[in-house]
Amino acid sequence: MANKILAVLEQREGKLKRSAFELISTVKKISIDLNLDPTAICIGNNIDNLNEAGSYGIMDVVHFKNTELENYSSSAYTDIVSSFVKENEVEYLLFSNTSLGKDLAPRIAARLNAGCLTDCINLQINNGEIIASRPVYASKAILETKINSPIRIFTIRPNVFKAEVTDGNIQTEIKVKEISNPNLKTKVVAIKKSADKLDVAEADIIVSGGRGLKSSENFKLIEELAEVLGGAVGASRAVVDAGWRNHGEQVGQTGKTVSPKLYIACGISGAIQHLAGMSSSRYIVAINKDKDAPIFNIADYGIAGDVFEIIPALIQEIKKIS
Amino acid sequence: MKIAVCVSHVPDTATKVKIGSDGKSIDPAGVSYIINPYDEFAVEEALKTKELTGCEVVIISLGSDSSKESIRKALAMGADQGILLKKDGFYDSFSTACALAKEIKEQKCDLVFFGKQSVDYDNSITGQLTSEILGFNCVSVVVSFKIENNKITAEREIEGGREVVETELPAVITAQKGLNEPRYASLKGIMAAKKKVIEEKPAKEVNNLTEVIKLVLPASKQPGKIIGTDSSAVPELVRLLREEAKVI
Numbered sequence A: 001m002a003n004k005i006l007a008v009l010e011q012r013e014g015k016l017k018r019s020a021f022e023l024i025s026t027v028k029k030i031s032i033d034l035n036l037d038p039t040a041i042c043i044g045n046n047i048d049n050l051n052e053a054g055s056y057g058i059m060d061v062v063h064f065k066n067t068e069l070e071n072y073s074s075s076a077y078t079d080i081v082s083s084f085v086k087e088n089e090v091e092y093l094l095f096s097n098t099s100l101g102k103d104l105a106p107r108i109a110a111r112l113n114a115g116c117l118t119d120c121i122n123l124q125i126n127n128g129e130i131i132a133s134r135p136v137y138a139s140k141a142i143l144e145t146k147i148n149s150p151i152r153i154f155t156i157r158p159n160v161f162k163a164e165v166t167d168g169n170i171q172t173e174i175k176v177k178e179i180s181n182p183n184l185k186t187k188v189v190a191i192k193k194s195a196d197k198l199d200v201a202e203a204d205i206i207v208s209g210g211r212g213l214k215s216s217e218n219f220k221l222i223e224e225l226a227e228v229l230g231g232a233v234g235a236s237r238a239v240v241d242a243g244w245r246n247h248g249e250q251v252g253q254t255g256k257t258v259s260p261k262l263y264i265a266c267g268i269s270g271a272i273q274h275l276a277g278m279s280s281s282r283y284i285v286a287i288n289k290d291k292d293a294p295i296f297n298i299a300d301y302g303i304a305g306d307v308f309e310i311i312p313a314l315i316q317e318i319k320k321i322s
Numbered sequence B: 001m002k003i004a005v006c007v008s009h010v011p012d013t014a015t016k017v018k019i020g021s022d023g024k025s026i027d028p029a030g031v032s033y034i035i036n037p038y039d040e041f042a043v044e045e046a047l048k049t050k051e052l053t054g055c056e057v058v059i060i061s062l063g064s065d066s067s068k069e070s071i072r073k074a075l076a077m078g079a080d081q082g083i084l085l086k087k088d089g090f091y092d093s094f095s096t097a098c099a100l101a102k103e104i105k106e107q108k109c110d111l112v113f114f115g116k117q118s119v120d121y122d123n124s125i126t127g128q129l130t131s132e133i134l135g136f137n138c139v140s141v142v143v144s145f146k147i148e149n150n151k152i153t154a155e156r157e158i159e160g161g162r163e164v165v166e167t168e169l170p171a172v173i174t175a176q177k178g179l180n181e182p183r184y185a186s187l188k189g190i191m192a193a194k195k196k197v198i199e200e201k202p203a204k205e206v207n208n209l210t211e212v213i214k215l216v217l218p219a220s221k222q223p224g225k226i227i228g229t230d231s232s233a234v235p236e237l238v239r240l241l242r243e244e245a246k247v248i
Ligand SMILES: Cc1cc2nc3c(=O)[nH]c(=O)nc-3n(C[C@H](O)[C@H](O)[C@H](O)COP(=O)(O)OP(=O)(O)OC[C@H]3O[C@@H](n4cnc5c(N)ncnc54)[C@H](O)[C@@H]3O)c2cc1C
Pocket: A209, A210, A211, A212, A213, A235, A236, A237, A238, A239, A250, A251, A252, A253, A254, A255, A256, A266, A267, A268, A269, A270, A271, A272, A273, A274, A277, A287, A288, A289, A290, A293, A305, A306, A307, A308, B013, B037
């Protein structure tokens, strides 16, 4: 039996996150190239859509179950995943580079003496090894790097790797393992959700506003454009510092790193620290009245005009087609 | 109780990156270095905890001589003691964590603050690695922190909200922006910090598990099209987004 490559799937509120499917597809692909046995594990209580794992290419899924494990616990999750790795021949572990993945992967790495590379945007196979590319120095450079320990851990940036449904109807085999007495030394006792809005880190489409919007009231325009597109609202640091928007919406080096399929920057100059958080977006649109604003250097499409004229027109145009 | 804060000394975030002659690191010429911005939140939280509990705060940095500037900055803010773990060659996150853990143990600290991320390699893992090596509890990306006796309640940022986490000492906390407003060093603090001796020790030997192959500049993107300068360009923009990019 080949050694295992393990996808550690993340569920929230009893549902696999979308990034989990990207992870499954990525693990499946690598398993073929490196001749490994692809397996997925997920920790939680009830998980509704675990059976969808098969459609993305992994049939063997182990569900570690306990009512106390519905929310994340770094202590319990570290114990469970590490024991699984020790009891099985696991050579590779992959996580999504989410708040959970970034917290958990290094805990497991230290316990298993495994090298850990985070926020990978490309995993390339070279002579039977994985070479990872990770943005460093606020995306101003890319580090190509590899792991030399027997067990290797990678976290992959959400929205960069594709989730692909495999041909044919692959059945998922879910093994449920009840966990008794999880180690809850560190325990999530509550989750405070920020108003029922789509989070920038998870959105497919982001409409972001900067100082060019002039006031917090004018962000209504950004909100409306985001709404007609079914996207989330983002913000530059300048407007967060001004108190117009919450820090949770800030994109950039000291905010969130996002890679949606469409990022629309309105009245944002494109400072290097802002670009650090969004330059891996698939398509970037810039609306800025200064045609020399640096944001245009990385935008796919731009309109060098006034946000107060362009955004309302854009809202109208999109309403026409939807 | 004694508190440690681990700080890294990093290129200023506005630095223009040039690749060094080894092809594996940046060319340091003309680069100015600062205390890692997230580590300032870590230092501030340690100092606030010191004010509540009267415990001592020790700053630990692994690096070369120049890292003393960042240690001194933390001392000027009000930390009591500074230690430089002098390194020779490349330390990856795991080596760094091993060296920091050894010193934290020696200093008998049971609460350790880190930044959530160093803005050079953006690994975001050193705090978590160190906690596990020490067998400490860990809460990362923390935006609110309370400690009462041994009990910690912290809030960490997650997608779409915050998790309220309870744990106990000994613990590692990694600081996110929003946790506090770092204080400015007072003149008195700056003068006092100049007099403090920063203890220097060789860092625990390297134990790298990862290896850099090369550092490259990102493929420069073709500058995009400026479609127009007023709302007459909007229909064309929407057409491109639908037909060329296929994203809406
Ligand atoms: C350590 C550090 C970390 C940082 N982290 C971040 C971060 O995480 N995220 C971040 O965003 N920034 C960050 N910054 C700040 C960053 O350097 C910039 O200051 C910030 O991004 C600027 O925000 P802005 O583009 O909204 O404002 P500005 O730079 O002021 O740009 C406003 C733009 O709006 C345009 N404009 C004005 N009026 C109109 C109009 N009517 N129509 C169209 N366009 C108009 C102007 O031409 C201009 O380009 C950081 C800085 C430092 C030092």
